[in-house]
Amino acid sequence: MSEKLWIFDTTLRDGEQVPGCQLDTREKIVVAKALEALGVDILEAGFPVSSPGDFNSVVEISKAVEDPIICALSRAVEKDIEVAAEALKYAKKSRIHTGIGVSGYHIEHKFRSTPDAVLEKAVKAVKFARNLVGEVEFYAEDAGRADPEFLAKIVEAVIKAGATVINIPDTTGYCLPEQYGNIIRFLKENVSNIDKAILSTHCHNDLGLATANSLSGVLNGARQVEVTMNGIGERAGNTSLEEVVMAIKSHKEVPVYTGINTKKIYETSRIISKLMNMPIQPNKAIVGRNAFAHSSGIHQDGVLKNRENYEIIDPKDVGVEESSIVLTARSGRAALKHHLKLLGFEFDKEKLDEIYADFLTLADSKRDIGRKDLLSLLGEHLENAPFIEMKEVFYEGSEGAGGHAKVVLAIGEEEKRSESDGNGPVDAVIKSIKKLIPQQVILDEFLIQAITKGSDDVCKVHMRLMHNERPYHGFGSETDIVLASAKAFIDALNKLPVK
Ligand code: KIV
Numbered sequence: 223m224s225e226k227l228w229i230f231d232t233t234l235r236d237g238e239q240v241p242g243c244q245l246d247t248r249e250k251i252v253v254a255k256a257l258e259a260l261g262v263d264i265l266e267a268g269f270p271v272s273s274p275g276d277f278n279s280v281v282e283i284s285k286a287v288e289d290p291i292i293c294a295l296s297r298a299v300e301k302d303i304e305v306a307a308e309a310l311k312y313a314k315k316s317r318i319h320t321g322i323g324v325s326g327y328h329i330e331h332k333f334r335s336t337p338d339a340v341l342e343k344a345v346k347a348v349k350f351a352r353n354l355v356g357e358v359e360f361y362a363e364d365a366g367r368a369d370p371e372f373l374a375k376i377v378e379a380v381i382k383a384g385a386t387v388i389n390i391p392d393t394t395g396y397c398l399p400e401q402y403g404n405i406i407r408f409l410k411e412n413v414s415n416i417d418k419a420i421l422s423t424h425c426h427n428d429l430g431l432a433t434a435n436s437l438s439g440v441l442n443g444a445r446q447v448e449v450t451m452n453g454i455g456e457r458a459g460n461t462s463l464e465e466v467v468m469a470i471k472s473h474k475e476v477p478v479y480t481g482i483n484t485k486k487i488y489e490t491s492r493i494i495s496k497l498m499n500m501p502i503q504p505n506k507a508i509v510g511r512n513a514f515a516h517s518s519g520i521h522q523d524g525v526l527k528n529r530e531n532y533e534i535i536d537p538k539d540v541g542v543e544e545s546s547i548v549l550t551a552r553s554g555r556a557a558l559k560h561h562l563k564l565l566g567f568e569f570d571k572e573k574l575d576e577i578y579a580d581f582l583t584l585a586d587s588k589r590d591i592g593r594k595d596l597l598s599l600l601g602e603h604l605e606n607a608p609f610i611e612m613k614e615v616f617y618e619g620s621e622g623a624g625g626h627a628k629v630v631l632a633i634g635e636e637e638k639r640s641e642s643d644g645n646g647p648v649d650a651v652i653k654s655i656k657k658l659i660p661q662q663v664i665l666d667e668f669l670i671q672a673i674t675k676g677s678d679d680v681c682k683v684h685m686r687l688m689h690n691e692r693p694y695h696g697f698g699s700e701t702d703i704v705l706a707s708a709k710a711f712i713d714a715l716n717k718l719p720v721k
């Protein structure tokens with residue numbers, strides 16, 4: 223049966239330690255509320271003794287947040303623990319996270335102490351904290367490099383002293399997944415009172431193994447994971463929340479579930495990246511800009527046939543609207559066809575091949591092809607054989623003061639003429655053209671852009687027409703704005719489905 227995996231978020235503590243990521247209290251509250259909406263179970267709000275600002279943030283977050291347990295970090299020092307408890311006094315549910323280094327490095331070279339003295343200090347700290355708040359979590363710092371026998375001994379002692387959650391940090395990100403999993407299993411099998419506590423993973427990413435190590439911990443019995451959004455944290459970062467949560471959701475064989483509302487992952491990730499001024503690498507798993515973008519022709523073709531050919535996660539599950547098919551020189555016809563269809567155009571194979579050849583030439587000279595590039599490319603193609611051709615345009619008047627226009631169009635084999643008044647010459651020309659076509663169209667967007675400056679300025683007009691709820695784009699360039707507009711309108715009309 224699937225068991226609950228507690229999500230302990232330390233974005234505001236381990237994550238916020240990153241240089242340049244510091245937030246003020248107001249910003250921390252925004253992040254805390256976003257994490258609450260995401261569904262984290264425990265929110266590590268800060269290290270209150272470290273500064274008055276951090277103390278105040280823990281106080282304010284405790285007041286602002288309802289659902290998660292609010293946790294405050296401390297060293298195994300009475301003063302730290304007292305200050306942490308004070309900062310947590312408004313929390314609906316509170317936890318002190320206290321601990322000490324347990325590896326040979328820390329005991330000998332950091333504390334210049336002995337294992338027995340460290341154990342005694344740990345037990346004293348837990349007992350002290352236990353009297354001040356509802357829940358105590360103990361961290362065995364640098365457990366990844368500690369002697370497993372000593373680790374088991376200290377874990378047993380702090381559980382006896384009242385700790386109900388035991389954090390096993392791979393502080394330096396040293397372990398391999400199998401090694402880290404073995405530590406968790408060893409504790410499960412060798413600590414007599416382990417059933418009275420939850421084991422927690424806390425992995426750093428120095429070797430890029432934080433997510434793998436956390437999952438290995440879970441597979442070996444850990445039931446809490448300590449994570450940060452976007453994987454931010456000391457040095458190479460912490461385990462990223464979104465990776466662990468989505469790995470668990472994607473693999474039903476991992477016997478745990480989380481309370482995370484995965485549809486909020488993308489939004490939360492962006493809020494945090496923006497506030498912390500910490501860009502997300504484009505290829506970051508789950509939340510990177512390219513996480514659901516397909517650029518090679520073979521993959522694009524596969525995704526367009528069936529998303530699951532190349533995607534293991536439905537982008538909607540993490541709050542991303544849809545996968546993207548990026549147009550580059552590596553794209554194939556399927557991707558081009560897909561984008562043209564989105565713009566309202568469908569072509570037979572021969573025409574598509576022709577457009578594709580031009581597309582490749584353009585794509586070789588440009589890194590990314592956007593919607594605008596595609597429309598200009600199309601404009602050229604469709605202009606070659608216009609169904610409607612502008613033969614003559616006469617107009618008078620000025621914008622806003624009214625106008626009158628007469629137009630002559632060649633529509634197929636026929637020549638047709640009409641005239642109309644309008645609130646200006648452009649309006650009058652468009653009304654005249656509309657009289658000659660059978661389709662109902664709405665002019666939805668009208669953009670004018672000057673291409674060259676000087677006495678012979680060229681102006682470029684882009685128009686978007688709506689017909690049967692689909693957009694059709696047209697372009698026209700001329701030295702005269704009314705003529706450019708007439709051309710753009712006719713260009714768009716030539717893209718309407720032929721009746
Ligand atoms: O990495 C670590 O060991 C820590 C502890 C303070 C929990 O962040």
Ligand code: ZN
Pocket residue numbers: 236391393424426456
């Ligand atoms: Zn850490």
